[in-house]
Amino acid sequence: MRLHVSDDELATCVSCGLCLPHCPTFRVTGEEALSPRGRIAAIRAVHLEDAPITSEFVSFMETCVQCRGCEPACPSGVPYGHLQDGVRQSLAAQHRITPRWQRVGYSFLPRHRMLLLGSSALAVAQRLHLVPKRAGLPRLPLRRGTAVQSTGGDVWMFTGCVMDAWLRDTHRSTTKVLDHLGITYRTPGSGGGCCGALHTHAGLTDPARALAASVMASMPGDAPIVVNSAGCGAALKEYGHLLGTPEAAAFSARVKDVHEFLAEHVDRLHPTKHLGRVIVQDPCHLRHVQKAHAGVRAVLAPVAELVELDDDGVCCGAGGAYSAMQPELAGQIRDRKLEAIARAGSGVVASANPGCAMHLAAAGLVVRHPIDLLAEAL
Ligand code: SF4
Numbered sequence: 001m002r003l004h005v006s007d008d009e010l011a012t013c014v015s016c017g018l019c020l021p022h023c024p025t026f027r028v029t030g031e032e033a034l035s036p037r038g039r040i041a042a043i044r045a046v047h048l049e050d051a052p053i054t055s056e057f058v059s060f061m062e063t064c065v066q067c068r069g070c071e072p073a074c075p076s077g078v079p080y081g082h083l084q085d086g087v088r089q090s091l092a093a094q095h096r097i098t099p100r101w102q103r104v105g106y107s108f109l110p111r112h113r114m115l116l117l118g119s120s121a122l123a124v125a126q127r128l129h130l131v132p133k134r135a136g137l138p139r140l141p142l143r144r145g146t147a148v149q150s151t152g153g154d155v156w157m158f159t160g161c162v163m164d165a166w167l168r169d170t171h172r173s174t175t176k177v178l179d180h181l182g183i184t185y186r187t188p189g190s191g192g193g194c195c196g197a198l199h200t201h202a203g204l205t206d207p208a209r210a211l212a213a214s215v216m217a218s219m220p221g222d223a224p225i226v227v228n229s230a231g232c233g234a235a236l237k238e239y240g241h242l243l244g245t246p247e248a249a250a251f252s253a254r255v256k257d258v259h260e261f262l263a264e265h266v267d268r269l270h271p272t273k274h275l276g277r278v279i280v281q282d283p284c285h286l287r288h289v290q291k292a293h294a295g296v297r298a299v300l301a302p303v304a305e306l307v308e309l310d311d312d313g314v315c316c317g318a319g320g321a322y323s324a325m326q327p328e329l330a331g332q333i334r335d336r337k338l339e340a341i342a343r344a345g346s347g348v349v350a351s352a353n354p355g356c357a358m359h360l361a362a363a364g365l366v367v368r369h370p371i372d373l374l375a376e377a378l
């Protein structure tokens, strides 16, 4: 069966295996089929040799965290993320992945009022001990305070769906830092509430494209678009590929991770407090996809003693909805990250992606967004 992948992109893999040590699922299982090379071989068999789509094939694909740690390790420049997105598009079209309940759940993400109401109900249910701990959810806020209010037009501040419903405090920290620098911001207009990252990862490409077009329309002009969720930022930076238009490519070029943006202004920050040891955890979509992880170090270095992990930036196992869909593997991958964090010694963990922060916090760690730390130090 022909999958939604490019023959040219599929041909770039030379099966050298240099990516294997960087793949979290290969590291915990040692199975070739759960490595990038093994998955690419399986994709080739289906796409080029008409092998059947078996339940094993579906499992090899579903167990991929989509962390893209294999991409920077690859000397041939295999665009693995594009291949995996395309395979998932084909599998979702056949209803082999992404069950109906998940599709219904994702359809609520762009409906922000409903998402806020649902999140409040979930927060109440948590207080009544009606949400099992294994759900891995953070303690959701009963009150989230007022939404970000626009102050001007220097930059757009993308506030997102879950990020705004669950972690609005981090938006407040972001505005505090921007206010400190005298940079004004506005929030997206109607239709700019959800980037579609989860939809893309689930193979729901058509809804993801519709959301991308809507988000682009919600932030016109040429002002930079500042994003404080690594996963959302990566998705916005890939609209050029997702939509394949010059307009989408131009939009993506305006997108900046908040740390990447602030790194250009770090000499104008005037901290009043030193935060001590901070262990930096790089979200995959900041390090491997956006390649913007240096920005976190640039903005935190003046206010903290930064501690690096020794695991070469391997994934923590969060992967958007991965920790909910593949809890066993996600837990094994996280265990390795916890060991690396333990080796780093004492200190608060800084993570710039809500999914990673929640996944690690569910294991008992104190995890904070770098911007929350920076705002505290100002
Ligand atoms: S995206 Fe991550 S989990 Fe998937 S094959 Fe690449 S390294 Fe492995």
Ligand code: SF4
Binding pocket: 012, 013, 014, 015, 016, 017, 018, 019, 020, 036, 037, 040, 070, 073, 074, 075, 076, 077, 078
């Ligand atoms: S994806 Fe890249 S690093 Fe991995 S086996 Fe193929 S060519 Fe080698």
